[in-house]
Amino acid sequence: MKTKIIASLLLITLLSSCSLLKFQPQFGTEALSKQDLNTRMAVRSYYKSFTGQVIQAADSIVATTEEPSIKAEAIKWKGAATSACARTAFQSDAEIALVDTWLLAKQMDVYLQASGSVHFGELSQIAEACANELVNEIQQTAKRSNDKKHYEELLSFVETYPLTSELYEWQFSKFDTRPLLIEHLQIPDSLYTSTIGTGAEVMNDFTDRMSVYNEQIQSQLAWEKDLILLTLENDSLAEPYLARIDSLSQMLNRLAIVAQESPEMMGIIAVRMREELTPVLHDFNTGMRTSIYELSQERQHLQKYLDEQRVLLRDDIQQSGKVLIEETTDNLIRFIRRISWLIVFVVIVLVGVIFGLPFTLGYLLAKARFKPRLTNKKDE
Template structure:
C-alpha cells in the first residue's frame, strides 16, 4: 500500500513539473523609466523655457519698436537671440535637475546683469521694461523649482544657484550659461546627497531627443529671421543713403535755380549746364559708392550667418550622435543580463524536460523490479 502511494505521488510530481514548463517566458527589457517626479520636472522646465523665450521676445520687440536710435533696436534683437540660444541649451539638458538648475541660473544671471549695468549700456530709457521682465522670470524660475522639488532638494538647489552665481562674475548681458552638470553633481556629493544617472526607457530617450532636436531647429529658424531683421535695420539707416538723399536734394535745388536763371539770362545757360553735369557726375558716383557699400555689407552678413548656421548644425548633429550612442549603450548594457536569463531558463528547461522524467522512470523501474522479485520469492516459498 505504501508502494502504491509513493508511485502516485511521484507521478503527480512529474505531471506538475512538466506542466510548469509552459510558464517559461522570454521578455526583452526596455530600460527603467524615469521616476514620475523627474518626468514632471522635465515637462515643467521645458514649458517654462517656452514662456521665457516668448516673454523676452515680446519685451525685445516692444523696445525695438519704441527705440529712437539704431543701436538700441539692434541691441534688443541681439538680446532675444542670445537668450533664445542660451535657454534652449539650458532647458534641453538630458538630466531634469541639471536642466532646471541651468534655467534658473540663466534667469538669475540676466537679472543681476540688468540690475548692475547702467541704462546707457542697455536700452536707454526703455531699460526698465527689460529689468521688469528678467526680474519676473527669475522669480518664476525659483517658484518652479519650489513646486517640482521636495523641500530638502529645493534648499540644496537654491544654495547651489546662489553659490554658482556668486562664484562666476557676470559679463555682458548675462545671457551666456555654461553647462553645470559636473558642478551640480560635485555639489550634491559634497553635501552627502544622492543623485541618479538614469536616462529613462527607450521611448523616453527617443521623446527627449525629439524635443531637443525640435527646440534647436525652432531656435535656429528664429535666429535666422532675427539676423535678417538686423540686416534690414542697418540698411535702412546706412549713411550712404543719407548722403544720396542730400545729393538729390542739392540737385533739385540747383535745377530749380538753373531754370529760373535761364528764363531771365539765356547767356549763362552753358555755365549752368556744365554745373548740372558735374552734379550729375557726383550723384552717379555717390550712387555707385552706395551700391558697392551695400553689397559689401550684405556679403559680410551672409558670411556671418553662414558661419552661425554651420556651428548650430554641427552642435545639433553632435547632440543627435550623443543621444544615439547613449541609447545603444543602454541596450548593450542590458544584453548580458538578458542572455544570462535565457541560458538559465534553458538549463532549467533541460533539467525539467529530460532529467526529472528520466530520474522518475529509473526510480519507478527499480521499485517495480524489487516488487517483482519480492513476489517471486514469496511464491518460491
C-alpha cells in the first residue's frame, strides 16, 4: 500500500516538473541563412561607400566650377542618387537589395556616360569616374557574397535587364526585379524567400532603416537649402539690379547739385527720375516673382520627397508588423500541433490522478481500518 502511494506522488511530481509541459512559444521566425546575412551586411556597407563617393564627387564639382547651373545639377545629383540607393539597399530581401542596388549603380553610370554628361560640362569626367568605380565595386561585392555559379546567374540578369539611359530631373527608376529574377533563376516563387529573420533580426533591420531615413532627410533638407541660396545668389539676376542702383545713385548726386544751383531744373530731373525708376521697379517685381516661383518649386520638390519617405516608412512598418504577426501565429499553431498528443496524455493522466487517487486512498484506508475487525471475528 505504501509503495503505491509513494509511486503516485512521484508520478505527479515528475509530470508537474517536466520541461515538455512548459508552454514556451518562440515568437521569432527562422533565422536568416549565413548567405543572406552576409549579403545584407555587404550591401549596406556598399551603401555607405556609394553615398560617400557621390557626395565627394558632387562637392568637388561645386567647389571647382563657378557656373550656378552646374553647381545646382551637382547638388541635385547627390540628393537623388543617395536617396535612391537608400531605397534599394535597405530592403528586407537581401538578394533583391543587392540586385536593385547593382542596377541603380549601372543606370547612373549609363546615364552619365550618355546624355547626363551635359549637366557638368568639362567636369563631367569627375561624375563619370565616380559612377564607373561604383559599378565595379558593387560587382565585386556581389562576387564575394555568392558562389561562382550563382554570381554568374546574377551577373547575367543584371546585364540583360533593360535600363533607360534617359532620366528626368535625376529621377532614377524604381525597380521591381523580384518576379523577373525568380523567373531568371528558375526558382518557384514560394521557395525563393524562406524567412525574413528572427524577431531580433527584424527589429535590427527596422532600426537600421529608421537611422538611414533620418540621416537622408537631414541631408536632403541641407541640400535643398543650398539650392535655394544658390538661386538667390545667381549673378545673372543680381547684375541688372546693381546697374540700375548705380545709375540711380549717380542721378541722386546730380540732383543734389542741381537743386542747389538751379531749382528750375527740378521738373526736368523729376521726369528723368521717373523714367529711371519705372524700369527698376518693373525688374524688381519680375525678379521677385521669379524667385518666389523658384522657391515654390523647390518647396514642392521637398514636400514630394518627404511624402515619398513617409509612405515608404509607413509601408515598411506595416509590412514588417504583418509578417511578424503571421510568422508568430504560424509558429504557435505548429507548436500546439506538435505537442497536442502530449497535452492529451497529460489531461488523461491528470483526470486519472484527480478522480482515481481519492477513491484509491479511500479504499486503502477503509481496508486498513476494517481488516483488524475481520481478523478478530475469524479468530472468534
